[in-house]
Amino acid sequence: MFSIQGKPLLSAPLLQVCDLRVEFTTEDGTIAPVNGISFDLDCGECVGLVGESGCGKSVTALSLLRLAGARPGMGLSGQILFDGTDLMQRSEREMERIRGKQVAMIFQEPMSALNPLMRVGEQLIETIVLHDGLSRLAARNRALEMLARVRIAAPERRLDEYPYQMSGGMLQRVMIAIALCCQPKLLIADEPTTALDVTIQAQVLDLLRELQRETGMALLLITHDLGVVAEIAERVIVMYAGQIVEGAPTAELFATPRHPYTAGLLRSVPTLETDTARLWAIEGNVPSLFNVPDGCRFHPRCDRTDGLCRSSAPPLTTTAHGRQAACHHPMAG
């Protein structure tokens, strides 16, 4: 119902998120870093989820695994249909079997995402033994195979090293190996290249794309780097202040953004062709989640604002060619 039909759907999507909402109750009141978002993800598809820092991207990722909003004082509601079942209805035990096995995740800071006291191989083997119940020897062989697949040279030696002995790029490869060792159907990559330098970024992205092609898994790529999205995502979802403001196939979104926020984001990327003295920026700041503007959340920063924008929040509407935008006055296509 909320799907973006970039291509005809033959079967139900792999992941169908419906009105997902995460609330944190703090001493200063309740905030909703993720406020009623809905999106789909097909098998083997790569979708980019973009937005500024603090717009709810990472919380969305964790909540898909039911790891955000699961503590007291937090609320998680909505529907997460994954591979035919509603993850919201699963018990915590069942979720533990899904995490790492069906849905895996990699993080922004590979340097701190591995336990500094455990050998790299041990952390790989632990996950394999946990989910696939292999013997330690078989798990070790699988771990070696995985390290080789993520192009780590001399995997036999690396397996017995500690995280501090490796570079950031190599650690991110190890994280990818851990994430993929149980052949997940969906990989969530939360800013996988942000902490890496540019050449390593390209290598890691190439690797992700290649592995995705080989395994046919779906990839949800969370990033604030529009370049990364342009490079590997087939479809882009733009978030602002906890809500989805636009969704479109990548090429179309870059060519003709419909939401003024997306347009602003694209304009703020400097180009090589023009000589800009000053970088363009969207006026104002991301609103505090304690004090969200009425109506459209973007209206105080938007140059198309009118009375309607101030009073009512625009719904996310789907137009022809599978494009979505939440704006009263979308930009011409």
Add this chain to the structure above:
Amino acid sequence: MTTHSGAIRAATAPVSRRMPRTLRRLLHHRLFVIGAVVFTLVVLVAIFANAIATHSITKMDVHSRMRPPSARFLFGTDAFGRDLFSRTVVGSRISIEVGVMVALTTGALGTLIGAASGYFRWLDNVLMRIVDALMAFPALLLALGVAAALGPSALNAVIALSIAYVPRTARIVRGSVMVVRSMLYVDASRVAGAGHLRVICRHILPNCLAPLIVQITFIFGYAILAEAILSYLGLGTPPPTPSWGNIIADGRDFIIDAPWITIFPGLCISITVLSLNLMGDGLRDVLDPRQTLA
């Protein structure tokens, strides 16, 4: 960016890599080495006490009451003519035993309570209010009260001292668990499907070990001191079994005429506790550099 993350990685360098370096740094820490050597000697004396003792520890001899230290009675004799050297040597056993047992129980219970409290936020309030209540009493006063209620025996002293010191250890473990819990690798292992118990045992506790080791070393020392105090007050090891505390208590009435009865066990307590504190300071300097002053 690179130098920044490099600094972070250096600061959180794993103990395993530091292991050889930790050992090397400890061996270069002069005070730690002095403490370790002295403490090892005390432990050896306690283990081989029966071989080292020159006289029976219970045999009284009216003819040699309150003799000053001499070649025959190295530390002199007490009011019953018992050899103080032998009694002090054998008394070290009680001190070391109580110290070991208090350190172990405190470490185990403190880790359990601290880990549960630091990891599960819903348990935190309940457990920490109980801990707060227990910590409202000075440790020694609490131990005195418990020991008085349970009656004098070495085991009851262990129980009383553990009750007094567990809250302090739990607090320290809780603090480090809360820090480590927010580390990305803990989230990462949850995301990879690890359950709470596995996360705590495999990822959190090993990373909390350094402050715990330091704390346990200090508790060992406090426990020896406190056991002596309890015994001195008649709430610890009951006579005729010698313990440093009850030997001092025996010498209380003769402190002018026979000060050696009080001085030698007193010196033993001071030296042992000092050696443990020196070790604790050294361990803290090496394992937990953030807490070092100056």
